Amino acid sequence: AQTVTQSQPEMSVQEAETVTLSCTYDTSESDYYLFWYKQPPSRQMILVIRQEAYKQQNATENRFSVNFQKAAKSFSLKISDSQLGDAAMYFCAYRSATRGAQKLVFGQGTRLTINP
Amino acid sequence: EAGVVQSPRYKIIEKKQPVAFWCNPISGHNTLYWYRQNLGQGPELLIRYENEEAVDDSQLPKDRFSAERLKGVDSTLKIQPAELGDSAVYLCASSLPGAGQGSGKQYFGPGTRLTVT
Numbered sequence: 001a002q003t004v005t006q007s008q009p010e011m012s013v014q015e016a017e018t019v020t021l022s023c024t025y026d027t028s029e030s031d032y033y034l035f036w037y038k039q040p041p042s043r044q045m046i047l048v049i050r051q052e053a054y055k056q057q058n059a060t061e062n063r064f065s066v067n068f069q070k071a072a073k074s075f076s077l078k079i080s081d082s083q084l085g086d087a088a089m090y091f092c093a094y095r096s097a098t099r100g101a102q103k104l105v106f107g108q109g110t111r112l113t114i115n116p
Numbered sequence: 117e118a119g120v121v122q123s124p125r126y127k128i129i130e131k132k133q134p135v136a137f138w139c140n141p142i143s144g145h146n147t148l149y150w151y152r153q154n155l156g157q158g159p160e161l162l163i164r165y166e167n168e169e170a171v172d173d174s175q176l177p178k179d180r181f182s183a184e185r186l187k188g189v190d191s192t193l194k195i196q197p198a199e200l201g202d203s204a205v206y207l208c209a210s211s212l213p214g215a216g217q218g219s220g221k222q223y224f225g226p227g228t229r230l231t232v233t
Contacts, residue, residue, distance in 0.1 A: 102149075108157055
């Protein structure tokens with residue numbers, strides 16, 4: 001079974017600075033998807049960024065980018081120019097590309113605090 | 117485009133009472149998921165539907181939990197009887213047809229926070 005580990009329960013950063021959240025995963029599959037979700041106090045899980053394992057290029061979405069290291073099974077999220085609205089729980093998630101195996105496997109989450 | 121809708125947002129019940137949660141997925145999304153999120157943890161899948169068929173319910177505690185999606189659109193998750201350990205946030209998500217081979221994107225609702233006293 002696949003597992004996802006987020007080793008940082010909490011992180012904090014000054015507004016406008018850059019922060020990196022860590023995620024590692026364990027799988028024997030070669031084709032899969034990786035995601036970062038943001039969960040603010042409203043509880044709604046919001047998709048931040050997605051990476052396909054067969055793509056070597058790291059995904060980027062505006063101020064959010066990932067460092068995907070397939071051999072090391074590492075998938076970190078970098079948030080540049082942090083804003084107060086970025087404060088939330090961040091979850092790393094794995095999904096197999098195998099048809100019929102669509103569930104997301106989540107890590108334990110990292111609580112990100114933005115200091116003004 | 118409307119997102120995934122869930123109700124109620126909050127529910128407080130005494131143990132041994134029944135409770136039900138409702139989910140309306142994004143229009144056109146034939147895959148629907150129910151996740152449970154315990155405090156301080158990531159969500160865990162309870163059940164996944166493809167249209168009205170439950171195709172993955174291996175994590176659903178079938179002695180007290182049940183779910184249905186009769187017309188392949190809205191879904192209801194029920195707990196009867198509830199136990200103290202069922203206190204959690206119950207999240208519903210949906211995805212487009214063919215997501216098994218496609219983008220893999222799941223869209224979540226705001227969840228229902230259940231407190232069992």
